[in-house]
Amino acid sequence: MNDLHNETSPYLLQHANNPVHWKAWNQKSLDFAKENDKLIIVSVGYSACHWCHVMEHETFEDSEAAAVMNQNFVSIKVDREERPDIDAVYMKAVQIMTGRGGWPMNVVCLPDGRPVWGGTYFRKGEWMDTLQQLQQLYRSNPEKMIDYAEKLHHGINSISLVHKQEDAEQFDSSTLANLVEKWKKSFDWEFGGYSRAPKFMMPSNYSFLLRYAYQKKDNQLLEFVNLTLTKMAYGGLFDTIDGGFSRYSVDMKWHVPHFEKMLYDNGQLVSLYSDAYKLTKNPLYKEVIEKTLTFISKELTNRDGGFYSALDADSLTVDNHLEEGAFYVWTKEELKAILKEDFELFSIIFNINEFGFWEEGNYVLIQTESLEEIASQYKKDSSELHRKKHEWENLLYTEREKRKKPRLDDKCLTSWNALMLKGFVDAYKALGNKDYLNKALQNASFITENLWAPEGNLLHSHNDGKNTINAYLEDYCFVIDAFISLYEATLDEKWLHHSKQLADYCFDHFYDTTTDFFSFTSDIDAELITKHYELEDNVIPASNSVMANNLYKLAIYFDNPYYESTAQKMLGHILPNIDYPSAFSNWLHAFLNFSDENRELAVCGEQALANILILQKDYLPNIVFSGNDKPSELPFLKSRFEEGKNLYYVCQNKTCDLPSENLELTLQSLKF
Structure with missing residues (x-):
C-alpha cells in the first residue's frame, strides 16, 4: 500500500498514486524493514525537479517496475527540502560511490539504513535489473554486501568528521588576496560567472566578491561582479516578463534555464542586487529587485505572509503534455502575432535569432546589450525604447497568463522564508519602499506565530495548516540573520532579543564542543547513520558559516565574548584549509568581519x-x-x-x- 497520501509535502503527494508501495521516512517504516529483513530503497527528490518527474513517469508509475520494488524492498520516498538531513547523508554516499550527485537520488540500503548502492537518474530497465541483482546478492551472500556497507559507512563517517586545527598556520589578508587571485582564473570575462556550464548563480560568492572588491578598491573585480549581475539579468535565467530567477542556466551565457523558480535563490539574489544597487545605482538592478519582489508577492506568498517554496520546471503544453519550460518559451510566429509592427525591434533587443534560439522552434528571451547601446546603434531614443520594452513585457505577460502555469510547491520552509524575509528587508534599505518592510514584518510574524514552538524550538515546515518536522540548523541561522537585518531596518530591539534566544537554543541543542561546530540536526532528533556538519557554502551558504557571521554581530550587540570566541574558533578551523574559495565565500565574509576595516x-x-x-x-x-x-x-x-x-x-x-x-x-x- 502507498502511504504517501497521508503526507503534506507536495512532492510526496505527487507520488501518492504510484503503484509503488511508498512509505514516508519515519521510525515505523525503518522498524518494518528491520523486522522483515528487507533492503530499503531511499528515493530522494523535490517537487520542482524535472528529472524526478521523468523517472517517476518512466519507472515509478510503471506496474512492472513497481512489482519488483514491492516484492523485495521497503521503498521510502523523501522530499529533500523537508528532510535536508537525510539528503545530505545519503548524498555523501552517492558521491563516494559515483563521484557525482544530483536529483533524483536513489540509494539501496541494508535494513539498518547503511547504503550499499546508489546513483541519480535510472531508466526503468537498468533500475529493475540492478534491484533484482542486489536482492539476489543479499539473499545468497549477505556477508559481502554487509562488508561493503561497513567500508562505505566508514568512508561516509570520514568525510563527515570535522578536523580541528589546533596549530594551524595563520590565515591573514595576504593569504586571502592570494586566494582571490587564484579564484579570478576561473572567471568568465565574456558572460560573467564561471567558465563552465551549467552555471549556477551562487549569490554567496558574489556577495563576498562585491564586498572584497569594494573594501580593497579592486576595480577589476568590481567590474567582473557587475558583468555577472548584468548578464544574469539579461539572460533567460531571469524572467524579464514577470520577474524571478530560475535555478541555473544549462549553458555558458545564462540563456536557457533549468526552468524551476526556487524561493531560496530569489531571496538571496534580491539581497545581492540590493547591495549592488547601493554601490552602483544601476537602474537595471533596481528593475530586477522590483520585478522579483512583485513576482514573489503575487505567486509565492500565502494569505498569512508565508512564502511558498517553488514553481515547477515543467508545465502543460496546449496538448496537455507536461514539458520543461513550456510556460516560458516563445515561437517566432507567436511573437509576430503579439507584437505586430514592433516585432523587428523586439527581435533586436531580445535576440529572436540564432543567438536566442533554444530548440524545436522555441526562443528564450535574452539581451546582449543595454537599451542605451541599442538606441545609439540604431539611432533610436533610449527613453522610447524603455517605454516600448515595458509595453512589450505587459503584452507578453497578458498572453502568457492564458497558458497553464507550472505546478506550485506550497509548503513554507522556515529557512527559505527567512532568506526571502531578508531579501525584502535589504530591498527596503536600498530602495526605501515601505511595502517591502511591511511584507518582511508580516513574514516575521508568520514565522514567530506558526513556526516557533512554545518549547523554544523552531519547526522546519508549514503546509495545509500543519507545522511539522523539528527545525535544522539552517532554519535557526537564517532566521537569526533575517531578524538581525530586520532590527537594523526598524531599531525594534525585540528582533535582536529573538535572535539571541534562538542562538542560545542552538548552543544548547546543536553545538558540539568536541568539534567547535554546530551539527545540522538537534540533539532531540533521532540519529541518522552519521552526524552531519554543514561546512561548505554552496547555492545556499553553509549553516555554520551563517552562524559564525551571526555570532559576530550578536557578540557586539550583547557584549558577549563567548559568542565572539566561538565564531573565531570556527573560523580558525576552516580558514587555513581553504583551497577553492568559491566553496567557502561566506566564511571569507566572516573573516572580513574580524578585520581592521570593520x-x-x-x-x-x-x-x-x-x-x-x-x-x-x-x-x-x-x-x-x-x-x-x-x-x-x-x-x-x-x-x-x-x-x-x-x-x-x-x-x-x-x-x-x-x-x-x-x-x-x-x-x-x-x-x-
Missing part, C-alpha cells in the same frame, strides 16, 4: 531611525548598525542616548571615537 556604528537620538535608514542606503558592508531613539538597556547602546541630540558613535573593537553630530561627515568617514 566598524560598529551607534546612531542615537530622536531621529535615529530616519538617520540610520539614510546611512543604510549606501553600501557599507563593513559596518554593524545599531541605534535608539530613547534610552536603551542593550549593552552596545547603554548610556549613549542624550536628550535633544542626534549622535553618531563610530567604534571598533570595543573602542569608540567621540560622538559626532554631523550625519554627512559620519557617512564620509565610513566609506572607503
